[in-house]
Amino acid sequence: MNFSSAIYLTSAAVLITAFYIQGQRYLISAIRGQLVQSTIIAAIAFILAYTENSIDLLILGILLFFLRGVLITYLLAARVPMKKAYYFESGINVPYLFLVDLVFMVVSVFILYSIAFSGLVPVTLPDSPQDLLFPLLLFFQGLFLITSRRSTFTQIVGYVEEENALVLFAMFLLPVPIVIEASVFLDVLALVVISSVITVEKVNHEQMEELRG
């Protein structure tokens, strides 16, 4: 197996984790799914660092694993309420969500990729431009997770998924300067910390009369 196939397979594994997260009703399982996803993306960064002989990608992989994988997972998992009413998302029809999710992803990615991204030639993976589909699919998967759930925790996981998609896209297309990548990581971390503050106040999100119109 060459490196190109290895990256293709690990990218497919990233998508599997995204579907796994979408299918979870238990918050802690979704959070752990995010840990696995970030770790796989870190592994892709390490493979690319090796093939490209790039220190930046190596640093990126380390940042991905420790900040996004370990630290964010810890921050989220430590705040999941232990009451059953909160750690389990009720009223979710998983098969139905899967179906809508698939239609949404196929349509949105097909439109976006065919119009905007089909002519891109990745600098890192010049032989397999179709790999760019994986981050796009992951991005829309994160977006769908945010819109389809009402729990603060699941929405945060959806947001982290979006950010994972960005990193994957940037790694495949061309390595963006490390200073910017590092800033992105710190941004995400800070947003998750703030979100954790909100989870103390509000675990679920419903319509409110004051916020209509």
Next chain:
Amino acid sequence: MNSGFLLAVLLMVAPAIAAATFFKRIEYSTIVAATVDVVIASLLYYIRPPVGTFFVDNVSWVFIIMICSVFLLSSIYSLRYLSGKTRGFGLRIYYLLLNLFVISMLFSALINNFGLMWVGIEATTISSALLIMTEKTEGSVEATWRYIILVSAGVTFAFFSVILIYYSFGTLNVSAILSMHSRNTFFARIAVAIALIGFGTKVGIFPVHTWLPDAHSEAPSPVSAMFSGVLLPVALYVLFRIYEIDPDPELFIWLGTLSIIAASILLGYQSRYKRMFAYSTMENMSLALIGFATLNPLGIIGSLYLLISHSFSKAGAFYSSGNFLKSTDTKNVEEISGTWKNMPYSSASMLMSSLGVSGTPPFGTFFGEILILYSLAVGNYIPQLILIVIFLVTAFIGINYNVSRMIMGEPANFKEPGRLMPAVSIISASIPLLIGAYFLVVFNALV
């Protein structure tokens, strides 16, 4: 070290020093820092940093002076507005966040790198999110969450734009890219379109504006003033810089027109005055976007005029709203009437601000709007021009009708909330009059 560079650094250092005085009188050191920033920003007009780390031209300077001025007004207004507050964050945390918020905005307006501009915009979300929930009401917590999740999702999408810019030009340096001769590549155009949706979320462009009325209505009034007056314009500034790479006027002007239509219609339905002003911000930002999109020098000057006048008028509107809220304890237009008798100063500032934000002559916003409309006519965007004029009139009627209902009528038993808050409101609402007068003087001198 170059003095312009030093000034640009000091601009961000002043609020950082104020933030460092967290344990001792941070509120007063913030006011001092804001005053210092206004002085430094004024000096920056004459002494510019060399193009390198920072990129300050006449356009970015307008945004810098706006940020510093509204920062000063809000930090003074907050002193009284937040005094006696019993729930939520304390005054020190509030001022700490306010300083960090200003630093992140200044960074976005000063920096000469699209990637770091993106980081700056995302940092404004981090620093401002907690400011919305200063009072920790249920509504404010929900509004904060919607703000974080919607804006972050939008700005995350904008990062695709940054990646595509890097892919197209091999650099993210703003001045270097803007000085290139051939910038009209396919992916640059895609980057500009993605930025419109991504950064447009933060600017409050339809249909990605939904966080805007929630955050503005639930945040403390001085924070709403910062949001409307400077945060949204700073996001618009970044969008404009990306737009300059490969302009697509049709797309931007049509989306801006739709956004004005949506804002004007939604504005008419509002029963809460802070939400109404939030939709008015959406309308003004869309118009400023259109002015920039024409790329006509008069259109760009019009947008800058509109933005700077709007920042003071809208800050005045939110300060006046804060006065009303403090005195009447309601955000509902229906429950307030006849404030003119016992709240003369707040009523006057409310009226002046509402006239200002709806583009009434001789406020600066009026002249900005006229220049933008003129540049649309020159560019032959006639259908958009007609639609915009119709809906600007609709918005004008909607805002001023609601404000006059609150002010006029049988005098009610409301009291002014002290002296400081009405004074700041009046000052803020009056500045667009001076800007309008300045425009007339310059215009007469030129003609």
